[in-house]
Amino acid sequence: MRRAERVPDMVCVRVTRACNARCSFCLAPPDGNHPNTDTLQRRIDWLFGHGMRVVHFCGGEPTLHPGLPRLLAQVRAHAARGTRLTTNGIVMPDAVLDELRASEARVKVSVHGDAAHHDHIVGRPVHDAVVRTIQRLVSRNVHTTVQTTMLASNPEGFDAVLKLSLELGVHGLTVMPFIPRGSGLNRADDFALSEAQRRQARARVRQARRAFSGRLDLRWIDLVTKPFYVLEPDGRLVIEGRSERFDVELTQLGAPSEARAISPTSTGRPPQPGSR
Numbered sequence: 001m002r003r004a005e006r007v008p009d010m011v012c013v014r015v016t017r018a019c020n021a022r023c024s025f026c027l028a029p030p031d032g033n034h035p036n037t038d039t040l041q042r043r044i045d046w047l048f049g050h051g052m053r054v055v056h057f058c059g060g061e062p063t064l065h066p067g068l069p070r071l072l073a074q075v076r077a078h079a080a081r082g083t084r085l086t087t088n089g090i091v092m093p094d095a096v097l098d099e100l101r102a103s104e105a106r107v108k109v110s111v112h113g114d115a116a117h118h119d120h121i122v123g124r125p126v127h128d129a130v131v132r133t134i135q136r137l138v139s140r141n142v143h144t145t146v147q148t149t150m151l152a153s154n155p156e157g158f159d160a161v162l163k164l165s166l167e168l169g170v171h172g173l174t175v176m177p178f179i180p181r182g183s184g185l186n187r188a189d190d191f192a193l194s195e196a197q198r199r200q201a202r203a204r205v206r207q208a209r210r211a212f213s214g215r216l217d218l219r220w221i222d223l224v225t226k227p228f229y230v231l232e233p234d235g236r237l238v239i240e241g242r243s244e245r246f247d248v249e250l251t252q253l254g255a256p257s258e259a260r261a262i263s264p265t266s267t268g269r270p271p272q273p274g275s276r
């Protein structure tokens with residue numbers, strides 16, 4: 001079967017590129033794309049029809065899309081193997097929270113260090129609002145993980161986020177080293193970890209994983225080494241590379257009948273694990 005005729009188990013569906021934050025390393029900065037709910041539902045049906053089993057809602061900021069509760073309910077109706085959501089946690093409408101609970105979704109909330117550093121990175125004084133969102137998720141028994149980006153300019157940020165995660169009683173903490181995509185493309189000099197810093201950071205995460213085993217599921221996820229399939233708000237299904245230059249477009253979704261398969265070999269070799 002040709003690659004474009006079947007999609008992977010999990011696809012990140014960017015429901016919007018709109019966002020209420022302006023993170024300086026944003027992988028998918030606002031670009032005005034914001035499809036309506038009907039369009040997104042048709043695309044999700046298409047993905048399910050082509051092999052997707054787990055939907056990972058992301059953005060932009062997915063909670064800003066008014067159709068998100070409907071999309072979550074749609075995925076639940078498909079009896080999918082799982083629903084994921086990544087959010088900045090600045091807002092969490094009750095209707096979204098109710099659907100996350102009903103879907104037994106796994107939610108990742110981004111926190112980038114202590115309050116001062118987080119607000120500096122996000123560009124708004126929102127740390128307290130994010131903490132309140134995490135508390136609401138935990139109190140409703142939603143599987144919640146804190147996600148943080150490791151930056152060369154803020155190595156101690158990990159310890160602040162680790163402490164907060166333990167205090168809030170979340171399920172896990174995911175650490176992702178900075179990659180120079182999107183807004184981060186121009187900030188690599190400030191943010192990119194050297195090889196030595198990367199090794200040190202990984203060792204620190206491993207050490208914490210052992211120390212807090214049973215209390216906190218600590219993971220290191222490097223997007224450079226893991227193929228990441230994304231449905232963009234403009235309908236492109238893409239394998240994301242370490243920067244936009246390495247992206248591979250698999251297909252373009254419009255209305256279902258308009259979907260056209262594109263062989264990855266016509267746009268370049270898909271990035272291989274370990275080579276991005």
Ligand code: SF4
Pocket residue numbers: 019020021022023025026027028029059060061088
């Ligand atoms: S990283 Fe996330 S929260 Fe920050 S600007 Fe980008 S989409 Fe918004």
